[in-house]
Amino acid sequence: MYPEDLKYTKEHEWVRVVGNKAIVGITEFAQDQLGDVVFIELPEVGEKVKQFESFGTIESVKAVSDLYAPVSGEVIKVNDALEDEPERVNKDPYGEGWMLEIEIKNPAELNNLISAKEYEAYIKDQAK
Amino acid sequence: MKKTPLNQIHKTLGAKMIDFAGWEMPVQYTGIIEEHLITRTKAGLFDISHMGEILFEGPGALQAVQYLTTNQAAKLVPGQVQYSALLYPTGTFVDDITVYKFSEEQFMFCVNAVNTDKDYAWIQENISSKKPDFAPVQIKNISDEIALLALQGPKAAEILQKLTEIDLSTLKSFRFTEGTVGEVKTWISRTGYTGEDGFELYIPAEEANPEVHQGKVIEVWNKLLEVGQEYGLKPVGLGARDTLRLEARLVLYGNDITDQTTPLEADLEWIVKYDKGNFIGREALLKQKEQGIQKKLVGFEMIERGIARPHYKILKGQELIGEVTSGTYAPYLDKNIGLGYVKIEYSEIGTELDILIRDKKVKAKIVPTPFYKRKK
Numbered sequence: 370m371y372p373e374d375l376k377y378t379k380e381h382e383w384v385r386v387v388g389n390k391a392i393v394g395i396t397e398f399a400q401d402q403l404g405d406v407v408f409i410e411l412p413e414v415g416e417k418v419k420q421f422e423s424f425g426t427i428e429s430v431k432a433v434s435d436l437y438a439p440v441s442g443e444v445i446k447v448n449d450a451l452e453d454e455p456e457r458v459n460k461d462p463y464g465e466g467w468m469l470e471i472e473i474k475n476p477a478e479l480n481n482l483i484s485a486k487e488y489e490a491y492i493k494d495q496a497k
Numbered sequence: 498m499k500k501t502p503l504n505q506i507h508k509t510l511g512a513k514m515i516d517f518a519g520w521e522m523p524v525q526y527t528g529i530i531e532e533h534l535i536t537r538t539k540a541g542l543f544d545i546s547h548m549g550e551i552l553f554e555g556p557g558a559l560q561a562v563q564y565l566t567t568n569q570a571a572k573l574v575p576g577q578v579q580y581s582a583l584l585y586p587t588g589t590f591v592d593d594i595t596v597y598k599f600s601e602e603q604f605m606f607c608v609n610a611v612n613t614d615k616d617y618a619w620i621q622e623n624i625s626s627k628k629p630d631f632a633p634v635q636i637k638n639i640s641d642e643i644a645l646l647a648l649q650g651p652k653a654a655e656i657l658q659k660l661t662e663i664d665l666s667t668l669k670s671f672r673f674t675e676g677t678v679g680e681v682k683t684w685i686s687r688t689g690y691t692g693e694d695g696f697e698l699y700i701p702a703e704e705a706n707p708e709v710h711q712g713k714v715i716e717v718w719n720k721l722l723e724v725g726q727e728y729g730l731k732p733v734g735l736g737a738r739d740t741l742r743l744e745a746r747l748v749l750y751g752n753d754i755t756d757q758t759t760p761l762e763a764d765l766e767w768i769v770k771y772d773k774g775n776f777i778g779r780e781a782l783l784k785q786k787e788q789g790i791q792k793k794l795v796g797f798e799m800i801e802r803g804i805a806r807p808h809y810k811i812l813k814g815q816e817l818i819g820e821v822t823s824g825t826y827a828p829y830l831d832k833n834i835g836l837g838y839v840k841i842e843y844s845e846i847g848t849e850l851d852i853l854i855r856d857k858k859v860k861a862k863i864v865p866t867p868f869y870k871r872k873k
Binding site: 404405407408410426428429430431433452 | 513524525528529530531736739740802803804806825826828833855
């Protein structure tokens with residue numbers, strides 16, 4: 370449920386680092402907690418995002434949540450398919466449900482993220 | 498937190514539980530959209546045991562009901578149900594309710610869970626002490642002794658018919674009767690809160706032992722699911738109950754109607770019968786009717802991308818003209834819809850307005866309601 374090769378935030382985003390790029394989405398836990406996702410608002414390509422600051426919103430039938438950038442940098446790709454098929458986030462949060470690709474500005478920021486094991490321990494603790 | 502007799506069953510079924518008005522209730526089992534669509538196309542089973550029930554017994558029962566409520570209860574026949582409201586003297590809502598007439602001297606209110614204690618106190622305050630001239634009436638809060646299930650959807654009647662001796666083809670909308678479901682004695686009411694045909698099944702505790710009652714409630718729940726399986730019946734949580742009621746433009750107390758709004762503003766004047774004699778709130782409503790309302794509850798549909806949520810501001814140009822009271826993605830219509838109060842001069846159907854979503858104006862327009870109406 371929490372792939373080992375990804376890094377995580379305590380706000381329930383995951384990030385896959387490929388060279389100097391970071392692909393971003395939300396975790397299995399987040400999609401399960403939200404329930405049916407019906408609306409996603411993402412930034413445009415070219416916009417700059419800052420680590421741990423909001424880059425967009427995600428809405429399920431019942432709830433509205435902010436999305437937080439795991440790293441700072443420029444948005445170089447956006448998953449436009451989510452506009453018409455936001456349910457991809459529920460069905461495949463680590464694959465077709467990806468949201469952004471960010472060009473990493475400062476690789477040192479990756480040290481602020483947590484591992485799969487740490488994330489799992491964190492959400493178990495939250496559930497208590 | 499309070500628990501219904503089915504609490505453990507919901508957890509076993511994998512429901513996500515939430516705190517609703519102090520009750521631990523299932524918000525969803527498999528997903529709100531799926532549960533919503535199943536109720537529209539097949540049938541859904543809901544545990545709504547958190548709802549409150551208040552009983553009126555005695556020669557003064559009708560008199561008390563008439564004084565407390567807005568609708569004409571004198572015309573009801575035994576076995577009839579009526580949508581009605583309790584108002585403050587200001588004409589604003591204490592609650593919206595359904596009134597059940599069992600006999601000339603026995604009536605029952607079914608009230609919102611969030612309001613049960615408030616309503617009971619309000620009723621006692623206004624009947625017991627202030628009305629010594631009323632014929633005697635005993636008023637009891639029997640909410641803890643009653644479980645309530647709702648079976649809703651186009652297949653509801655076929656499913657229920659397999660478990661009851663009552664000929665459901667003779668039980669019309671807004672009628673109820675005593676009958677058994679399986680072996681269990683219930684009040685079968687052809688009512689609901691989804692916009693579909695369906696039933697609400699009251700299961701009263703006949704014994705003092707709550708475990709016996711719980712066993713009966715579980716039996717009815719399980720039997721319905723078992724018999725309903727071939728029709729596609731599934732348990733449905735409060736999440737879909739909310740989206741279903743909104744598509745059908747059924748108002749929700751706390752959102753669309755409150756102690757700050759009146760039946761005239763909420764477009765519910767059809768449940769106000771001024772000529773039935775005195776009732777609490779009558780004077781204020783007559784005055785408001787004469788002066789004209791300033792705001793009105795309207796239904797709107799989003800034109801641009803975005804979902805309106807309660808308390809979002811409604812604008813016309815730069816002018817603040819109102820506030821959203823309910824808003825959601827509507828699964829059956831596949832649209833984003835909502836209800837909100839707007840200034841009366843902007844309440845015409847077809848009016849375009851803006852909903853302020855996270856500081857951004859998003860276009861919407863006023864549309865006729867209900868958003869969804871079932872084919873008969």
